[in-house]
Amino acid sequence: MRTGSTHVTTLSTTHWIDGAATGTASLPSEDPANGQVLGHLADGGATEAQAAIAAARRAFDRSAWAASPRLRQRVLLDWAAALQAQAGALAELLTRENGKVIAQARGEIAGAISEVEYYAGLARHIPGHVLEPEPGVLSTVLREPAGVAGIIVPWNAPAVLLVRALGPALAAGCTVVVKPAAQTTLFNAALLAPLLQHPQLPPGVVNVFSEAGSAGAALLASSHEVDAICFTGSTAVGKTIMRSAADSMKKLSLELGGNSACLVFADADIGAVAPRLAQAATIISGQQCTAARRVLVHASRLGQMKRALAGALDALRLGPGIDPASQVGPLIDRRSRDAVAAQVAQACAQADEVLLRGGVPDGELAQGAFLKPALVYHRDSGADFVQEEIFGPFLVLESFEDEAEAIARANHTVFGLSASVWTHDGARALRVARALRNGTVWINAHNKLLPEVETGGYRQSGLGRLHGYDALADFTELKHIYQAPGVAGAAP
Incomplete structure (x- = not known):
């Protein structure tokens, strides 16, 4: 997969199959902050996927x-070292193609490097x-x-x-076929380039x-030559992948939708x-599966939370992610x-009370x-x-009277990816965390993800665990x- 320099007007990338670049970069990729064309990527499909699968199988x-x-x-350690040397340029490219604020982009690059080092170990x-x-x-x-793993990013x-x-x-020891999202293919190409060009990486791996x-x-989902699929995305698409994969009975790793509740006692x-919840709700402009979606607060603190949370959200500075002063990007x-x-407009029309209309x-x-x-409050x-x-970037505020209602409300969802509990009572925090039907529960924190610690969801938030x-x-x-x-010295 070829990339040009990280200057925003000269990027291009093609497919990388069996150790060689192929295809023509023709599909534009835009900066969501201003619509500027950053570069072009190759637009493939089933033909390229089939060639990639065959190459991975041979390898x-x-x-x-x-x-x-x-x-x-x-190979993994060398890749991590190469990424560290390019961390600043990669963060800038991530912000320009994805839109997230530069501080989050830098944090993501650091986390990715740490993760590569972890699995190298x-x-x-x-x-x-x-x-x-x-x-x-x-x-x-x-x-x-x-065997062959398909990774849909x-x-x-x-x-x-x-x-x-x-x-x-x-x-x-698997060989892999990676299908990045079209919206961030230029970035994924730059991230993968040091790995793909490693002199000791066999072609097709x-x-x-x-x-x-x-x-x-x-x-990738239907092929009998693919032994495992890893997909992160919506629950609806995850169900489609499960149906397509059923005939081959391949292994599935699916991290799907979330509806994270934050229980505030x-x-x-x-x-x-409140400001920490506002940040948790607007990480990647609210486009993260573990982002705060619902805030459940004890009824005695409802009025205070309405004012504090609305004020914290309204105070966040929108702007291009590349501007260090921006707190929420596009x-x-x-x-x-x-x-x-x-x-959001439809929700505001139906909610009991609109506290901050957005738009x-x-x-x-x-x-x-x-x-x-x-x-909104509902x-x-x-x-x-x-x-x-x-x-x-949309939050629903709810209230509860006691611990049992808080747990029941939080568990009233088909999802089960993550949640958080906010209290100074240590016993209550752990008791409630154990009762919540979520793969991750944070106590007095939110969106803390670590390479060493498994994450994944209960129920319709997916199958399997990643990290750790x-x-x-x-x-x-x-x-x-088996052998006998x-x-x-024993008698025959």
């Missing part, structure tokens, strides 16, 4: 990659175990690479959400194709908590901005994909706009080898 079956943990570690320690269930009988259990956090799948897949549509991604400092593109704005800003920002944060947790994941050691399970198979050598 898995014929190269020494799957059996070379020291090589895998070396694990590459040389993927142990099995041996049991002697009966005298003279040995059962050896090995953890082996699953979203646009909202294209660095971390790529490496948290690619890292364990490569560490385990990592293949990348881009597309504006979804035909190639659909082939009566002893919390509302003045201190959404990924104007089409998404318009769709989210329509959902498209006036002036220069109207030319970009900007959307001001919105906040009593019915079953309302559509409470139950749906509105992927933008357990991510290897999504890219490996367990094999039991007997016991030395």
Whole structure:
């Protein structure tokens, strides 16, 4: 996958299949802050996906990659070092193509590098175990690479959400086909370039194709030559992938929608908590699956929370992500901005009380994909706009009378990705965290994600876990080898 310099007008990228660039960069990619064309990417589909799958299969079956943990570690460590050397330029490119504020982009690049280093460390320690269930009988259990892994990367956090799948897949010995989101393909190309060009990486181990549509991604899901799929995105698309993958019975790692509830108890400092909740709701302009969506506050503090949270959201500074003073950047593109704005407007029309209306800003920002944060109060947790994941800067405020109601309200959702609990009562915090049906629960914090710690969802928020050691399970198979050598000196 070729890239030009990181100057915003000269970028271009093509597919990378079987160790070589292919295709023509013709599809434009725009800066969502102003509509400026940053560069062009190749627009592929099923043909490129099929070629990439075939190359990955050959590399898995014929190269020494799957059996070379020291090589895998070396390649990953060298990739991390190359990314560290380019961290500033990568963060700027991420901000320009995705729109997120530069501080978040820098944090994401740092997190991605840390994640690559983490899985480089694990590459040389993927142990099995041996049991002697009966005298003279040995059962050896090995953890082996699953085979060819397809990785479908979203646009909202294209660095971390790529490496948290690619890292364990490569560490385990899989070969891979990566399909980045068209909106951030230029960035993913720059991120992957040092890896793809590594002189010790066998051709076909990592293949990348881009597309504006979804035909190639659909082939990854349905192909019997793909052994595992990792997808991060909406629950609706995740269900489609599950249906497409059913015939091949491939392994699935799916992180899907979220509807994170933040439970704020009566002893919390509302003045201190409200700005942190505003930040949690507007991370990547609200376009993160773990972003705060619902704030549940004890009824005795409802009035104070209404004022504090509305004020904190309204005080956030919208602007181009590249401006260090900006706190909330644009959404990924104007089409998404318009769709989210329509959902927010409908929610405001139905809510019991509109505390902050949000909407498209006036002036220069109207030319970009900007959307001001919105906040409503509503009593019915079953309302559509409470139950749906509105992927933008939109928050619903609710109230509860006691701990039991807080838990019941928070669990009233088909999702189960993340939640947070805000209280100074340590026993209550842990008690409530255990009762919430979510894969991650933060106490007096939100959106804290670490390379070493598994994340994933309950219920319709997905299958499997990424980050941490357990991510290897999504890219490996367990094999039991039985043998009965007997016991030395025993009678035959």
